[in-house]
Amino acid sequence: xxxxxxxxxxxxxxxxxxxxxxxxxxxxxxxxxxxxxxxxxxxxxxxxxxxxxxxxxxxxxxxxxxxxxxxxxxxxxxxxxxxxxxxxxxxxxxxxxxxxxxxxxxxxxxxxxxxxxxxxxxxxxxxxxxxxxxxxxxxxxxxxxxxxxxxxxxxxxxxxxxxxxxxxxxxxxxxxxxxxxxxxxxxxxxxxxxxxxxxxxxxxxxxxxxxxxxxxxxxxxxxxxxxxxxxxxxxxxxxxxxxxxxxxxxxxxxxxxxxxxxxxxxxxxxxxxxxxxxxxxxxxxxxxxxxxxxxxxxxxxxxxxxxxxxxxxxxxxxxxxxxxxx
Amino acid sequence: xxxxxxxxxxxxxxxxxxxxxxxxxxxxxxxxxxxxxxxxxxxxxxxxxxxxxxxxxxxxxxxxxxxxxxxxxxxxxxxxxxxxxxxxxxxxxxxxxxxxxxxxxxxxxxxxxxxxxxxxxxxxxxxxxxxxxxxxxxxxxxxxxxxxxxxxxxxxxxxxxxxxxxxxxxxxxxxxxxxxxxxxxxxxxxxxxxxxxxxxxxxxxxxxxxxxxxxxxxxxxxxxxxxxxxxxxxxxxxxxxxxxxxxxxxxxxxxxxxxxxxxxxxxxxxxxxxxxxxxxxxxxxxxxxxxxxxxxxxxxxxxxxxxxxxxxxxxxxxxxxxxxxx
Numbered sequence: 001x002x003x004x005x006x007x008x009x010x011x012x013x014x015x016x017x018x019x020x021x022x023x024x025x026x027x028x029x030x031x032x033x034x035x036x037x038x039x040x041x042x043x044x045x046x047x048x049x050x051x052x053x054x055x056x057x058x059x060x061x062x063x064x065x066x067x068x069x070x071x072x073x074x075x076x077x078x079x080x081x082x083x084x085x086x087x088x089x090x091x092x093x094x095x096x097x098x099x100x101x102x103x104x105x106x107x108x109x110x111x112x113x114x115x116x117x118x119x120x121x122x123x124x125x126x127x128x129x130x131x132x133x134x135x136x137x138x139x140x141x142x143x144x145x146x147x148x149x150x151x152x153x154x155x156x157x158x159x160x161x162x163x164x165x166x167x168x169x170x171x172x173x174x175x176x177x178x179x180x181x182x183x184x185x186x187x188x189x190x191x192x193x194x195x196x197x198x199x200x201x202x203x204x205x206x207x208x209x210x211x212x213x214x215x216x217x218x219x220x221x222x223x224x225x226x227x228x229x230x231x232x233x234x235x236x237x238x239x240x241x242x243x244x245x246x247x248x249x250x251x252x253x254x255x256x257x258x259x260x261x262x263x264x265x266x267x268x269x270x271x272x273x274x275x276x277x278x279x280x281x282x283x284x285x286x287x288x289x290x291x292x293x294x295x296x297x298x299x300x301x302x303x304x305x306x307x308x309x310x311x312x313x314x315x316x317x318x319x320x321x322x323x324x325x326x
Numbered sequence: 327x328x329x330x331x332x333x334x335x336x337x338x339x340x341x342x343x344x345x346x347x348x349x350x351x352x353x354x355x356x357x358x359x360x361x362x363x364x365x366x367x368x369x370x371x372x373x374x375x376x377x378x379x380x381x382x383x384x385x386x387x388x389x390x391x392x393x394x395x396x397x398x399x400x401x402x403x404x405x406x407x408x409x410x411x412x413x414x415x416x417x418x419x420x421x422x423x424x425x426x427x428x429x430x431x432x433x434x435x436x437x438x439x440x441x442x443x444x445x446x447x448x449x450x451x452x453x454x455x456x457x458x459x460x461x462x463x464x465x466x467x468x469x470x471x472x473x474x475x476x477x478x479x480x481x482x483x484x485x486x487x488x489x490x491x492x493x494x495x496x497x498x499x500x501x502x503x504x505x506x507x508x509x510x511x512x513x514x515x516x517x518x519x520x521x522x523x524x525x526x527x528x529x530x531x532x533x534x535x536x537x538x539x540x541x542x543x544x545x546x547x548x549x550x551x552x553x554x555x556x557x558x559x560x561x562x563x564x565x566x567x568x569x570x571x572x573x574x575x576x577x578x579x580x581x582x583x584x585x586x587x588x589x590x591x592x593x594x595x596x597x598x599x600x601x602x603x604x605x606x607x608x609x610x611x612x613x614x615x616x617x618x619x620x621x622x623x624x625x626x627x628x629x630x631x632x633x634x635x636x637x638x639x640x641x642x643x644x645x646x647x648x649x650x651x652x
Contacts, residue, residue: 092429095480096422103418129490141467143486150483154421157476160469164455 001234002028004072006057006105007079009033011183012121014040016076016227021047023231030070032057032079057101064108074234075118077105083186084125087148098151099158106162106170117169119234120159124176124219124246124285125149134250135288138174138242145282156242163240171237173230176246176287179307180223181314188212189220189256189311196260196268197315201323207266210273214254217284221247222302232296246287247300259308327560328354330398332383332431333405335359337509338447340366342402342553347373349557356396358383358405383427390434400560401444403431409512410451413474424477425484432488432496443495445560446485450502450545450572450611451475460576461545461614464500464568471608482568489566497563499556502572502613505633506549507640514538515546515582515637522586522594523641527649533592536599540580543610547573548628558622572613573626585634 001024005013008031017040020027025047032053040050051070055062057079080098081087087094102120109116127136128145144150152174159172183190192209199207229245237243254270261268292298327350331339334357343366346353351373358379366376377396381388383405406424407413413420428446435442453462454471470476478500485498509516518535525533555571563569580596587594618624 091433091484092426095425095429099421099425100418103421107417142483144483145487145490147484147487150480150487153483154476154480157468157470157479158417158473161471161473161476164471 001074002070002072003074003076003234004030004032004067004070005076005078006032006101007077008052009035009037010078011180012078012178012223012227012230013076014038014182015180015223016078016230017045017048017050019224019227019231021045030066030072032063032066034079057104058097060104060108063104064112067108067112067114071114073116075105075109075116076230076234077102077118077120080121082123082148084146084148085186087146087151091147094147095151095154098148099154102155102158106158106168110162110166110168115169117234118171119230119237120155120170120172121230122152122156122172122174122242123149124174124287126152126156126174127285128282134284134286135248136244136286137288138244138291159242160240169239171233171239172242173233173245174242174287175226176219176221176244176285178221178223178226179311181310183223183311188218188253189308192257192260193308193311193315194319196264197312197319200264200266201316201319205266207261207264207268209257209268209270211253211257211270212273214257214270215252216282217250217252217286219246219249219286220251220256220304220307221245221300222307225300225302229292229296229298232298233292236296238295243292243295244287244289245292246289248287248289249304250284250286251304256304256308259305260312263308263312327400328396328398329400329402329560330356330358330393330396331402331404332358332427333403334378335361335363336404337506338404338504338549338553338556339402340364340508341506341549342404342556343371343374343376345550345553345557347371356392356398358389358392360405383430384423386430386434389430390438393434393438393440397440399442401431401435401442402556402560403428403444403446406447408449408474410472410474413472413477417473420473421477421480424474425480428481428484432484432494436488436492436494441495443560444497445556445563446481446496446498447556448478448482448498448500448568449475450500450613452478452482452500453611454608460610460612461574462570462612463614464570464617485568486566495565497559497565498568499559499571500568500613501552502545502547502570502611504547504549504552505637507636509549509637514544514579515634518583518586519634519637519641520645522590523638523645526590526592527642527645531592533587533590533594535583535594535596537579537583537596538599540583540596541578542608543576543578543612545572545575545612546577546582546630546633547571547626548633551626551628555618555622555624558624559618562622564621569618569621570613570615571618572615574613574615575630576610576612577630582630582634585631586638589634589638
């Protein structure tokens, strides 16, 4: 496939490329990044031709130029300011930047009249306090509980408008929490795993974990499953439609902590870090993947145990490398 | 009351002041405007003390300074880029400016911890393609059909978030189309009335009206009723809640045209102006005012006939003045 990916330096993009390298060798990828590009293992992605472009998605003209140069059949829009915590600190930045990233893409496609399929990646945060019951379904009315959630609701509404009014071939996901190797430790499971592995390597007999509220329930998917869902939706999603990408399983954070303890073979105790508390947080998030399953056949395949194992292994590698350099 | 009003130079603000002058003499008003301030009939507003401030609501620090100076008990946020047509031409401007106007107000109130009641004025455009049936109720899930509609949905979601998470005392309206004297001819009924009066004064025997789609149904309220609703909501609206402000009557535009014809005593024919067509338009918009009526007692009182009469009279006055000056 000939695909343009925004946010190429990010967590999901890295795993999408791994998958594309296997599932569709010979694919041509135009990757847009903004700040720094992590080192890609070029050997591992040997079946792909990747061209990188450095620009901010706020620079509409530059984006339009890349679009005209690359002529992609697909756009996978992964870039975004996706931190809920930061959206409380800077609601305007979260909302206007995420909106303008998205609008600059769809407006460029519209104005240039470029025929391509766009996948807009949204978030479980769109649901917020939606009160139609669990599991959350695409037809539930979103009641976002954070500025970031509002930004993604906005994007989902714009997807519907651009598909209906301008006939753009665009599909939206509501992606629930995803985890896996290479995720930054700003995210909860990566943060837990890093702390656990670090203290284990320091020889601690008992591990003390700094956490937020560990009684919340979250629907975690492995990122390697999530990118397969994106691949399916790029080909099979219906124009203007929104799809949950989730596991359908609710995990209490404290159970995940016990899973980490089991894998590492040491007791892990949690200790509340007030800074990790947010002004509003949903107790339980749990989605239904019935729609995407019916329409594309996708379903999650990687168990939470396997995810946690691989995440621990990833952090062992990272922290060993750092230790060696010191 | 001690009230800060944004968009003081606008259509609704002018009528709100007229009402406040009568209902609550002695009120102190801080009025924020951006570009030019129309001449106010100071005699007519003699019971009020009004101070004007010129600033853009994008200038957060200036707004915060006005807030600290005026110490209002109420904020009525009427300012906005409220043109649906322009939102198609500049979706980013419509969304980001409206959002930042709103955020700069609520963030200032939050950061300064200033205790006041805020009325956030939203729009019927939030409903868009909502499909729960007519009349539209506040509990229907918004499906905005224009970028402007998306901007107002965003605002409504932020009202809920700031009320829930930050305990701000804020209430939101979904204001349906409102009409009356002093409205700018960018709006449909003002445009029709101006054209009709102008051609009547030119001595035309038959009037040809440039229109968009005249088969759409809209829920028109008289602005003088609408500002009474705002006044009621400032005192009696419940924190975090959204209220329709509408007439509960659906008027087909072509019937309004016939009403204009009757009042002017000449036949009026409509002629489609392609430029007035929009990429997406709802055929029928009709709201329920049950919630605001139950909670505040407000109901619309001015008939459509009276509104149309007064609008014609207003345009006769304006166009006579212009004619005299020439």
